[in-house]
Amino acid sequence: MVKSVEEINQKIREGNVRVVTAAEMKEIVAELGPEQAAKEVDVVTTGTFGAMCSSGAFFNFGHSDPPIKMQRVWLNDVEAYTGVAAVDAYLGATQLSETEEGYGGGHVIETLVEGKEVELRATAYGTDCYPRKEIVTEISLDDVNQAVMLNPRNAYQRYNAATNSSNRILRTYMGTLLPNFGNVTFAGTGEISPLNNDPEYRTIGVGTRIFLCGAKGYVIGEGTQHAPPYGTLMVKGNLREMDPEYMKGAYFPGYGATLFVGIGIPIPILDAEMAKFTAVRNSEIETKILDFGVARRGRPVVRKVTYEELISGKVEINGEEVRTSPLSSFYMAERIMNELKRQIEKGEFLLTSPVDRIPREEVFKPMRQREIRVVKSVMVKAFTISPDTGIEDAAKLIIEKGVNHLPVVKDGKLIGIVTSWDVAKAVALKKAGTVSEVMTKNVVVTFPEEPVEIAARKMEKNSISALPVVDSKRNVLGIVTSEDLSRLLAR
Amino acid sequence: MRMVLHFDSRTVTEPVLSRTTLKTGALINILRASVGARRGEILIEVEDEKAKEVEEILKTQGVDVIELVGAVQKDDEKCVHCGACISICPTEALKFNGEKRVIVEAEKCVHCGACTKVCPTEALTLPF
Numbered sequence: 001m002v003k004s005v006e007e008i009n010q011k012i013r014e015g016n017v018r019v020v021t022a023a024e025m026k027e028i029v030a031e032l033g034p035e036q037a038a039k040e041v042d043v044v045t046t047g048t049f050g051a052m053c054s055s056g057a058f059f060n061f062g063h064s065d066p067p068i069k070m071q072r073v074w075l076n077d078v079e080a081y082t083g084v085a086a087v088d089a090y091l092g093a094t095q096l097s098e099t100e101e102g103y104g105g106g107h108v109i110e111t112l113v114e115g116k117e118v119e120l121r122a123t124a125y126g127t128d129c130y131p132r133k134e135i136v137t138e139i140s141l142d143d144v145n146q147a148v149m150l151n152p153r154n155a156y157q158r159y160n161a162a163t164n165s166s167n168r169i170l171r172t173y174m175g176t177l178l179p180n181f182g183n184v185t186f187a188g189t190g191e192i193s194p195l196n197n198d199p200e201y202r203t204i205g206v207g208t209r210i211f212l213c214g215a216k217g218y219v220i221g222e223g224t225q226h227a228p229p230y231g232t233l234m235v236k237g238n239l240r241e242m243d244p245e246y247m248k249g250a251y252f253p254g255y256g257a258t259l260f261v262g263i264g265i266p267i268p269i270l271d272a273e274m275a276k277f278t279a280v281r282n283s284e285i286e287t288k289i290l291d292f293g294v295a296r297r298g299r300p301v302v303r304k305v306t307y308e309e310l311i312s313g314k315v316e317i318n319g320e321e322v323r324t325s326p327l328s329s330f331y332m333a334e335r336i337m338n339e340l341k342r343q344i345e346k347g348e349f350l351l352t353s354p355v356d357r358i359p360r361e362e363v364f365k366p367m368r369q370r371e372i373r374v375v376k377s378v379m380v381k382a383f384t385i386s387p388d389t390g391i392e393d394a395a396k397l398i399i400e401k402g403v404n405h406l407p408v409v410k411d412g413k414l415i416g417i418v419t420s421w422d423v424a425k426a427v428a429l430k431k432a433g434t435v436s437e438v439m440t441k442n443v444v445v446t447f448p449e450e451p452v453e454i455a456a457r458k459m460e461k462n463s464i465s466a467l468p469v470v471d472s473k474r475n476v477l478g479i480v481t482s483e484d485l486s487r488l489l490a491r
Numbered sequence: 492m493r494m495v496l497h498f499d500s501r502t503v504t505e506p507v508l509s510r511t512t513l514k515t516g517a518l519i520n521i522l523r524a525s526v527g528a529r530r531g532e533i534l535i536e537v538e539d540e541k542a543k544e545v546e547e548i549l550k551t552q553g554v555d556v557i558e559l560v561g562a563v564q565k566d567d568e569k570c571v572h573c574g575a576c577i578s579i580c581p582t583e584a585l586k587f588n589g590e591k592r593v594i595v596e597a598e599k600c601v602h603c604g605a606c607t608k609v610c611p612t613e614a615l616t617l618p619f
Binding site for chain 1: 569571572573574575576577578579583587590591592608609611612613
């Protein structure tokens with residue numbers, strides 16, 4: 001038995017369509033089987049509500065008198081991109097306020113959707129047709145010509161979960177990660193998430209009408225970084241028709257601003273295959289837990305995991321139970337599925353057939369780089385000393401060699417570090433003795449193959465100015481200093 | 492009963508908690524402590540029957556006492572029930588209810604403030 005989208009729309013118009021949520025569909029298929037379920041159910045509603053950084057809105061502000069060709073524009077001190085036309089701009093959800101911490105583009109969008117005014121400030125260079133050089137005014141959604149939400153990458157099918165092997169707390173776009181595998185965070189709504197219910201992208205494609213933050217929006221193509229089964233969607237919708245209840249400006253401490261976006265997608269049950277797809281369970285949806293303690297592109301995979309385990313609240317890592325936190329709201333996703341179901345049943349929401357399909361195979365390529373600069377290429381010779389070196393001898397070495405840092409080595413292994421400051425302090429306090437009494441024992445180190453950006457971040461985080469370079473056996477190979485790195489990074 | 496004790500530069504060096512225990516016989520459980528050279532803050536838990544007595548003795552020693560009623564406060568206008576706070580809470584005071592809404596189990600909250608620093612919508616605040 002095969003149904004068409006038009007036949008389903010006819011049922012919607014006649015008021016006898018059968019719509020269920022993705023959560024309800026699992027049970028129906030389990031009970032009736034896909035063939036029978038496809039006969040009984042016409043539409044399955046799916047939903048997701050999560051922090052979707054790749055979100056934003058296009059605005060056309062209208063012309064001022066005299067006119068201005070905005071070179072730069074800010075909404076509540078959050079800068080929008082103006083390289084579009086004279087009074088058009090794109091405001092990204094992750095753009096930060098230049099004056100207020102914890103506030104960004106996502107908050108501006110939410111404020112506007114709430115019906116409130118924001119301050120518009122723009123500067124320009126002035127031309128014959130656009131002589132004005134600056135403007136400050138207030139605007140609301142009623143005042144602008146167009147306000148279109150356009151999100152390059154939303155509704156991730158599934159997403160890598162995050163944990164942290166390092167010994168310090170990490171503030172990430174996956175939330176706060178506690179040290180030593182203290183917790184796991186994950187994103188996406190699993191078995192009720194839109195793309196997981198149409199994994200071949202048969203019904204979700206270019207032109208699919210969706211529920212976007214309370215408005216009727218559209219899929220306009222595959223999202224950026226679309227790489228099945230980690231598929232994504234590019235979506236648009238009219239900001240003026242949106243409901244602030246289904247979006248929320250957000251700020252991840254230590255990471256930055258973003259926007260919670262609510263998306264619901266109706267899936268027409270055209271045949272038994274679609275019924276089977278929409279019966280997918282969390283236990284069948286797999287993802288990976290990545291270690292954010294390693295700040296590299298190729299973050300190590302700690303283990304594979306299913307959404308069932310992630311949603312249960314606990315996962316096992318290295319034989320220990322670790323608690324999990326979602327970053328998507330299952331409560332809101334459920335509300336969106338039910339609201340979309342209600343709208344379809346009431347005849348307020350008709351389905352569309354895609355006018356083109358989105359790719360079923362795509363690879364997520366890394367950036368092509370000129371070079372990855374590693375510590376090995378910038379390290380210099382380290383002058384090492386033994387722990388029983390006298391403080392005076394250390395002082396002499398510092399002066400003679402013109403260095404500020406002396407790694408302390410015992411039996412070939414790094415055991416400490418002495419800086420010119422430590423030595424000066426010891427001399428000023430008239431401390432005689434060996435460097436072992438004044439050295440720092442907990443030495444932060446780097447490795448020859450570590451990228452220089454990571455070494456620089458280590459120094460910045462620990463407020464230090466040099467890192468001994470060691471091999472896996474803690475033999476000292478050299479040293480990098482902040483001076484060397486800043487010279488290199490400034491190039 | 493939970494109490495937050497504020498110590499000034501004088502009381503911070505005194506064994507006020509030990510003295511209070513000796514005088515009242517109350518068992519004092521320290522839930523959280525941050526003590527510096529010039530001031531300190533300690534969160535304690537005392538059995539309810541002894542609470543008034545403990546509070547009196549602490550006050551006579553010059554400690555500022557705030558009785559803690561309630562737990563971390565959640566603004567339901569702001570909360571989207573994402574759950575980012577759940578795995579951060581050391582005492583599992585934050586959890587999902589049957590409707591998948593985030594709720595606070597007040598009796599488990601130790602006012603550590605870890606959750607207030609991770610909430611993406613700033614929905615969580617401590618009551619003091």
